[in-house]
Amino acid sequence: MSVISRDKVDKAVKVAxxxxxxxxxxxxxxxIQSMLMRLEARARMGGLHAERExxxxxxxMRAAAIDDRARRSLVExxxxxxxxxxxxxxxxxxxxxTEMVSLxxxxxxxxxxxxxxxxxxxxxxxxxxxxxxxxxxxMADRIEDLSILIKYFMNPSLLARESGLRPKQGPIRSxxx
Amino acid sequence: xxxSIGGDLLQAAFQVFKSFKTGGKKVEQAQLANIVGVxxxxxxxxxxxxxxxxxxxxxxxxxxxxKTLIEKLERGYSDRLIELIGLVRWFYxxxxxxxxxxxxVNTYEEFVSxxxxxxxxx
Numbered sequence: 001m002s003v004i005s006r007d008k009v010d011k012a013v014k015v016a017x018x019x020x021x022x023x024x025x026x027x028x029x030x031x032i033q034s035m036l037m038r039l040e041a042r043a044r045m046g047g048l049h050a051e052r053e054x055x056x057x058x059x060x061m062r063a064a065a066i067d068d069r070a071r072r073s074l075v076e077x078x079x080x081x082x083x084x085x086x087x088x089x090x091x092x093x094x095x096x097x098t099e100m101v102s103l104x105x106x107x108x109x110x111x112x113x114x115x116x117x118x119x120x121x122x123x124x125x126x127x128x129x130x131x132x133x134x135x136x137x138x139m140a141d142r143i144e145d146l147s148i149l150i151k152y153f154m155n156p157s158l159l160a161r162e163s164g165l166r167p168k169q170g171p172i173r174s175x176x177x
Numbered sequence: 178x179x180x181s182i183g184g185d186l187l188q189a190a191f192q193v194f195k196s197f198k199t200g201g202k203k204v205e206q207a208q209l210a211n212i213v214g215v216x217x218x219x220x221x222x223x224x225x226x227x228x229x230x231x232x233x234x235x236x237x238x239x240x241x242x243x244k245t246l247i248e249k250l251e252r253g254y255s256d257r258l259i260e261l262i263g264l265v266r267w268f269y270x271x272x273x274x275x276x277x278x279x280x281x282v283n284t285y286e287e288f289v290s291x292x293x294x295x296x297x298x299x
Contacts, residue, residue: 003220009227106231113234146223150251153230154244 004103008081010145012100015077016107020116020140022070023133029105032074035060036098043092053094057082077104110153111143112136118156123165139163184285186257189249190264191285196246197265198272199279200239206269208238212246213262222255 019029039060043053061075078097085096116139117128125132139159143149152159160166197204215228226247232238254261271292282288 004224006223009223109234110230114230
């Protein structure tokens with residue numbers, strides 16, 4: 001059993017919220033995840049040196065077509081996770097990278113599909129388009145760790161209010177008076 | 178099991194069961210096994226909370242059910258998660274072949290009473 005610490009979950013929530021606010025889609029995360037899984041499979045079969053494994057990991061992360069700030073945040077979290085795995089003597093360390101990306105993907109779903117969508121719904125916004133996308137980013141930026149995520153899950157209208165929305169009235173700035 | 182199962186845990190399990198059965202979307206029993214699976218795989222109640230929230234977005238667990246379970250976990254039942262979910266599964270098993278209207282049933286005792294009186298005939 002690989003025990004996942006609270007710190008790691010908090011870090012994953014923070015990275016996921018950065019990815020959402022920087023407009024990274026779930027399918028882009030899925031692409032990174034599948035490339036890392038292929039690398040892990042090769043490393044597990046014993047075909048890669050640790051150095052080569054690291055090089056290929058860097059290559060995958062550089063090649064990912066995502067915003068730079070999102071990339072930095074993602075790479076930092078994954079590197080930290082790989083470093084911890086390495087200090088525990090786990091091999092291949094890239095398995096810690098796939099685990100971290102999976103955790104981030106869970107957080108992404110929880111933030112985007114559950115919490116933000118419901119917060120928008122409480123404000124009467126039923127779909128995300130060019131006009132409402134900045135709101136999603138603003139909401140995501142507020143979610144910095146698991147306890148905040150849970151707080152907003154329990155009370156989605158609070159997230160809507162704190163992001164400048166009023167119940168059933170849509171964005172305050174663009175409302176027609 | 179880590180300790181005796183008292184009335185509090187039974188009440189908590191009943192409330193979770195009721196929310197799972199009567200929320201906006203009835204939660205399939207398989208979700209309970211998944212919750213236990215996540216806990217056993219990651220050894221973390223935080224992962225269970227995250228999983229449950231994610232499942233709401235995927236339409237597998239109703240919002241009410243997730244809220245009730247997370248509330249219980251936040252209010253001191255996190256170290257008895259396996260027992261709590263185990264009891265919820267027992268409630269699921271108990272009503273498997275019966276139709277019991279849970280809307281007016283608020284406590285574990287009321288549930289047992291309704292069950293024994295046979296108001297929930299198969």
